[in-house]
Amino acid sequence: MVPDLKVLLFLSLHLLQEVKSSMVYVNNNGYEGVVIAINPSVPEDERLIQSIKEMVTQASTYLFEATKTRLYFRNVSILVPMTWKSKSEYLTPKRESYDKADVIVADPHLKYGDDPYTLQYGQCGDRGQYIHFTPNFLLADNLSIYGPRGRVFVHEWAHLRWGVFDEYNTDRPFYMSGKKTLEATRCSTGITGANVVHVCQRGSCMTRKCRRDSKTGLYEHKCTFIPDKSQTTSNSIMFMQNLSSVVEFCTENTHNREAPNLQNEVCNYKSTWDIISKSADFRSASPMTGTKEPPKPTFSLLKSKPRVVCLVLDKSGSMNQEDRLIRMNQAAELYLTQVVEKKSMVGLVTFNHNATIQNYLTKITDNSDYSRITANLPHEASGGTSICRGITAGFQAITFSDQSTSGSEIILLTDGEDSQISSCFEKVKHSGATIHTIALGPDAAQELEKLSTMTGGLRFYANKDMTGLIDAFSRISSTSGDLSQQALQVWLESKTLNISRGEQISGTVLVDSTIGNDTFFVVTWTAQKPEINLQDPKGRKYTTSDFKNNTLNIRYARLQIPGTAETGTWTYTLSNKNGNSQLLTVTVTTRARSPTMPPVIATAHMSRNTAQYPSPMIVYARVSQGFLPVLGANVTAVIEAEDGHRVTMELWDNGAGADTVKNDGIYTRYFTDYRENGRHSLKVYVQARRNTARLSLRQRNKSLYIPGYIVSGKIIMNPPRPEIQVEATMEDFSRLTSGGSFTVSGAPPGGNHAHVFPPSKVTDLEVELKEDHLHLTWTAPGNVLDKGRAHKYIIRMSQHFRDLQEDFNNNTLVNTSGLIPKEAGSKENFEFKPQTLKLENNTMFYVGIQAINDANLPSEISNIAQAVKFIPSKTDISALGSNISAISLTIWGLTVIFNYILN
Numbered sequence: 056m057v058p059d060l061k062v063l064l065f066l067s068l069h070l071l072q073e074v075k076s077s078m079v080y081v082n083n084n085g086y087e088g089v090v091i092a093i094n095p096s097v098p099e100d101e102r103l104i105q106s107i108k109e110m111v112t113q114a115s116t117y118l119f120e121a122t123k124t125r126l127y128f129r130n131v132s133i134l135v136p137m138t139w140k141s142k143s144e145y146l147t148p149k150r151e152s153y154d155k156a157d158v159i160v161a162d163p164h165l166k167y168g169d170d171p172y173t174l175q176y177g178q179c180g181d182r183g184q185y186i187h188f189t190p191n192f193l194l195a196d197n198l199s200i201y202g203p204r205g206r207v208f209v210h211e212w213a214h215l216r217w218g219v220f221d222e223y224n225t226d227r228p229f230y231m232s233g234k235k236t237l238e239a240t241r242c243s244t245g246i247t248g249a250n251v252v253h254v255c256q257r258g259s260c261m262t263r264k265c266r267r268d269s270k271t272g273l274y275e276h277k278c279t280f281i282p283d284k285s286q287t288t289s290n291s292i293m294f295m296q297n298l299s300s301v302v303e304f305c306t307e308n309t310h311n312r313e314a315p316n317l318q319n320e321v322c323n324y325k326s327t328w329d330i331i332s333k334s335a336d337f338r339s340a341s342p343m344t345g346t347k348e349p350p351k352p353t354f355s356l357l358k359s360k361p362r363v364v365c366l367v368l369d370k371s372g373s374m375n376q377e378d379r380l381i382r383m384n385q386a387a388e389l390y391l392t393q394v395v396e397k398k399s400m401v402g403l404v405t406f407n408h409n410a411t412i413q414n415y416l417t418k419i420t421d422n423s424d425y426s427r428i429t430a431n432l433p434h435e436a437s438g439g440t441s442i443c444r445g446i447t448a449g450f451q452a453i454t455f456s457d458q459s460t461s462g463s464e465i466i467l468l469t470d471g472e473d474s475q476i477s478s479c480f481e482k483v484k485h486s487g488a489t490i491h492t493i494a495l496g497p498d499a500a501q502e503l504e505k506l507s508t509m510t511g512g513l514r515f516y517a518n519k520d521m522t523g524l525i526d527a528f529s530r531i532s533s534t535s536g537d538l539s540q541q542a543l544q545v546w547l548e549s550k551t552l553n554i555s556r557g558e559q560i561s562g563t564v565l566v567d568s569t570i571g572n573d574t575f576f577v578v579t580w581t582a583q584k585p586e587i588n589l590q591d592p593k594g595r596k597y598t599t600s601d602f603k604n605n606t607l608n609i610r611y612a613r614l615q616i617p618g619t620a621e622t623g624t625w626t627y628t629l630s631n632k633n634g635n636s637q638l639l640t641v642t643v644t645t646r647a648r649s650p651t652m653p654p655v656i657a658t659a660h661m662s663r664n665t666a667q668y669p670s671p672m673i674v675y676a677r678v679s680q681g682f683l684p685v686l687g688a689n690v691t692a693v694i695e696a697e698d699g700h701r702v703t704m705e706l707w708d709n710g711a712g713a714d715t716v717k718n719d720g721i722y723t724r725y726f727t728d729y730r731e732n733g734r735h736s737l738k739v740y741v742q743a744r745r746n747t748a749r750l751s752l753r754q755r756n757k758s759l760y761i762p763g764y765i766v767s768g769k770i771i772m773n774p775p776r777p778e779i780q781v782e783a784t785m786e787d788f789s790r791l792t793s794g795g796s797f798t799v800s801g802a803p804p805g806g807n808h809a810h811v812f813p814p815s816k817v818t819d820l821e822v823e824l825k826e827d828h829l830h831l832t833w834t835a836p837g838n839v840l841d842k843g844r845a846h847k848y849i850i851r852m853s854q855h856f857r858d859l860q861e862d863f864n865n866n867t868l869v870n871t872s873g874l875i876p877k878e879a880g881s882k883e884n885f886e887f888k889p890q891t892l893k894l895e896n897n898t899m900f901y902v903g904i905q906a907i908n909d910a911n912l913p914s915e916i917s918n919i920a921q922a923v924k925f926i927p928s929k930t931d932i933s934a935l936g937s938n939i940s941a942i943s944l945t946i947w948g949l950t951v952i953f954n955y956i957l958n
């Protein structure tokens with residue numbers, strides 16, 4: 056049973072469709088459909104385009120060599136923003152958009168240097184989200200720091216496309232090898248260089264040998280590895296692609312398993328080539344023979360244009376059930392008035408077995424524009440469902456208004472079954488339009504989501520959740536990269552407990568200083584408008600009559616806060632005036648306050664769109680401000696199944712379980728509570744209260760900033776990395792986002808599957824020597840992956856890394872009888888005295904841990920942690936206690952070129 060499960064887990068993680076709707080594909084060894092998008096805030100600069108072209112052209116040759124003539128870049132689209140001047144050579148984008156781009160060129164709002172990086176937070180082999188280059192990186196000459204830009208691009212492409220990780224580790228730059236030598240964390244070990252401390256003070260610099268830290272036995276904190284400029288080794292690109300000899304990835308033969316880097320941790324000690332060669336790209340590309348150089352890439356320049364959206368809404372008979380028509384109209388009204396960006400062109404189609412164009416495209420500039428559309432929302436529902444007629448009419452509404460379907464978007468909402476849906480798949484494919492689908496209720500056509508998958512659109516599902524449609528529409532916001540245009544949902548309260556006569560609900564809404572323009576408070580009800588009281592942070596009051604009724608009687612009232620909403624805590628109270636109980640909801644949406652300060656945003660998704668039981672899914676939520684991760688937020692996911700059953704769970708950014716990296720602003724958790732098949736929806740609430748949130752200025756998965764080189768025995772340093780703050784404090788905020796929908800199949804009825812999932816793997820085991828005791832710390836896994844409490848731990852140790860890693864069960868068992876597992880996510884501490892080994896200078900210990908759950912299912916073996924005993928000799932101690940040698944050396948350090956004085 057257990058091995059089968061592992062196979063299943065592996066398959067599920069690597070073979071099923073991925074969520075990010077990148078349009079890149081491999082065709083006869085060439086990548087096509089690559090999109091590089093420039094952010095609207097980047098000033099117009101022709102040189103950027105030139106630099107991108109040169110980078111990709113160079114990268115293509117390097118990629119071809121690195122993949123052993125399998126892959127190169129055939130064509131790439133460069134998407135310039137609307138803010139740039141029009142040119143005849145600019146084409147109109149089809150489905151290419153900023154938010155789906157593979158590469159983004161933008162300036163971060165806070166400077167953290169120009170390190171190129173990839174937003175990649177999945178498991179080993181999972182695709183990343185995008186590569187980020189700054190304009191400065193593309194324009195400046197920083198060759199000696201990152202290496203040629205084409206090589207940097209290939210390093211990042213490997214992160215993005217094949218889900219491999221860096222082979223250096225700035226947190227753990229050194230380790231003790233099995234041969235008892237201190238080594239820089241790297242791949243391969245064939246890369247030569249020196250470990251030195253280079254310090255500059257008041258204009259004078261000096262270089263000296265690294266000393267060992269008596270606590271860790273490793274090199275001191277300031278020690279850095281400086282590579283020789285000239286090398287003979289050809290790998291690896293995930294370590295130092297800037298070295299001219301490096302043209303390969305580490306393979307099974309050259310891979311350094313001992314290095315404590317993310318590649319080993321996340322990919323279970325496998326080499327980067329091992330992972331890359333198993334990727335889908337490789338499976339579809341055999342080596343090209345008889346050619347050394349790939350054909351040159353071709354480039355298309357595209358310029359973004361204002362959004363063209365057509366709502367295609369279902370008014371079939373079944374929409375009469377469960378207030379569906381009303382809920383749809385509420386959500387559509389909210390979309391038109393509060394979400395869609397100004398200057399967008401919007402049309403409306405309603406359909407049942409037949410379709411009607413209610414509004415041709417109208418440019419949304421002021422209130423009268425959207426009210427012309429909302430007036431045509433359907434009052435009545437009847438008839439059958441023909442989704443294809445609806446879509447066809449949507450296309451007509453767009454083309455009649457002199458717009459091309461190519462590059463347009465359709466928001467399709469339906470609750471009905473329709474077996475004919477595939478009859479328009481071809482038409483949809485060729486239209487160039489993106490279709491976002493919203494399935495309402497349990498009977499919506501099974502193939503509906505194919506329309507989203509095919510076109511790169513979003514997919515949503517709403518059923519019992521009365522605000523599910525509002526959440527879905529709120530999420531279909533700007534795709535242009537202009538964050539000041541994007542609508543944000545900051546609050547949602549829906550009291551599902553019905554409120555009987557006279558009772559009231561009240562709550563507070565936090566408006567932080569990054570938001571406040573276009574702020575709307577929306578109240579919905581099911582029987583009668585409640586009495587509404589709202590107070591802003593300055594004490595200004597708004598009452599029921601300020602909340603404008605909707606003329607369609609869709610049980611919906613809205614208040615637009617004039618100007619910019621006050622920063623601080625808003626308080627509302629809703630009092631039920633109705634004789635019977637009813638459901639009341641409050642939703643608040645807003646936009647950025649300042650065009651230059653990006654607002655905090657949250658986005659969420661599942662690891663895949665379809666789950667085949669028993670493979671676990673992972674919930675991902677990303678909280679960020681601009682490009683920077685937001686840490687310390689309270690992030691809660693709510694997953695609702697078709698029967699309305701909800702699973703609520705807190706998501707963690709603790710580097711344990713499903714969370715690949717701690718403190719990267721990505722909050723995750725496994726989802727295993729399968730109770731039934733069919734569609735599920737994901738909603739995520741993010742809150743920062745009591746000043747717990749921090750902004751991190753650190754990016755992961757980047758190209759290494761090379762400190763310097765050794766050239767013919769001399770150290771030549773690069774300019775020092777700009778000192779940056781690591782974290783900044785943040786004010787409190789709240790956000791809400793829909794994470795779309797996913798579909799489950801094969802689940803056992805009633806959720807009866809307690810014994811299928813083992814505890815999750817421990818990924819953050821650390822061991823430290825304290826006197827003659829080994830002190831272990833790690834984050835507790837659960838009984839079922841990262842939930843609950845494991846039954847027991849098995850800890851084994853060895854003096855040899857390989858023994859433990861390859862044959863865990865054949866190593867010394869540590870007595871853990873006193874160790875009772877804590878609840879998942881807790882910090883575990885355990886200390887023991889190794890009995891069997893003699894503690895001498897340079898003695899090494901390797902430790903691994905395994906958790907067992909109450910069904911006796913074992914987790915995978917943890918990362919292997921290392922501790923080194925170091926006994927400083929008398930001379931070591933005197934060196935540490937004196938600065939004489941250091942002072943005498945400072946005389947040398949007036950330039951950045953040093954004699955290489957170390958042996």
Ligand SMILES: *[C@@H]1O[C@H](CO)[C@@H](O)[C@H](O)[C@H]1NC(C)=O
Pocket residue numbers: 087088129130355
């Ligand atoms: C990419 O190149 C191929 C072959 O040259 C061509 O058929 C295809 O249309 C191109 N695609 C784009 C998006 O330019």
Ligand SMILES: *[C@@H]1O[C@H](CO)[C@@H](O)[C@H](O)[C@H]1NC(C)=O
Pocket residue numbers: 168169170195196197200774
């Ligand atoms: C890259 O070079 C430019 C100018 O040549 C310089 O302003 C910038 O600071 C450099 N970037 C880094 C990361 O050193």
Ligand SMILES: *[C@@H]1O[C@H](CO)[C@@H](O)[C@H](O)[C@H]1NC(C)=O
Pocket residue numbers: 408409410411
């Ligand atoms: C569909 O609507 C069109 C015009 O609105 C009408 O001519 C046609 O008869 C309708 N078809 C059906 C099947 O109701």
Ligand SMILES: *[C@@H]1O[C@H](CO)[C@@H](O)[C@H](O)[C@H]1NC(C)=O
Pocket residue numbers: 583584604
């Ligand atoms: C708004 O609607 C409520 C009931 O739905 C009604 O009592 C109230 O008079 C209406 N207000 C206005 C200004 O139309």
Ligand SMILES: *[C@@H]1O[C@H](CO)[C@@H](O)[C@H](O)[C@H]1NC(C)=O
Pocket residue numbers: 539540572618619647648649650651
């Ligand atoms: C928000 O509104 C203020 C005042 O109307 C305006 O100055 C500012 O530019 C607006 N912010 C954005 C992001 O549009």
Ligand SMILES: *[C@@H]1O[C@H](CO)[C@@H](O)[C@H](O)[C@H]1NC(C)=O
Pocket residue numbers: 689690691740742
């Ligand atoms: C996080 O937020 C949820 C509600 O969104 C709340 O129930 C929970 O207590 C909060 N947790 C912490 C640690 O503040």
Ligand SMILES: *[C@@H]1O[C@H](CO)[C@@H](O)[C@H](O)[C@H]1NC(C)=O
Pocket residue numbers: 862865
């Ligand atoms: C366990 O280790 C011993 C000695 O290290 C070795 O002889 C034996 O073959 C190993 N057993 C297994 C099952 O690998």
Ligand SMILES: *[C@@H]1O[C@H](CO)[C@@H](O)[C@H](O)[C@H]1NC(C)=O
Pocket residue numbers: 896897925926927928929931
């Ligand atoms: C322990 O070993 C290190 C080198 O591996 C050496 O520098 C140190 O002097 C040794 N300590 C003693 C007490 O011999």
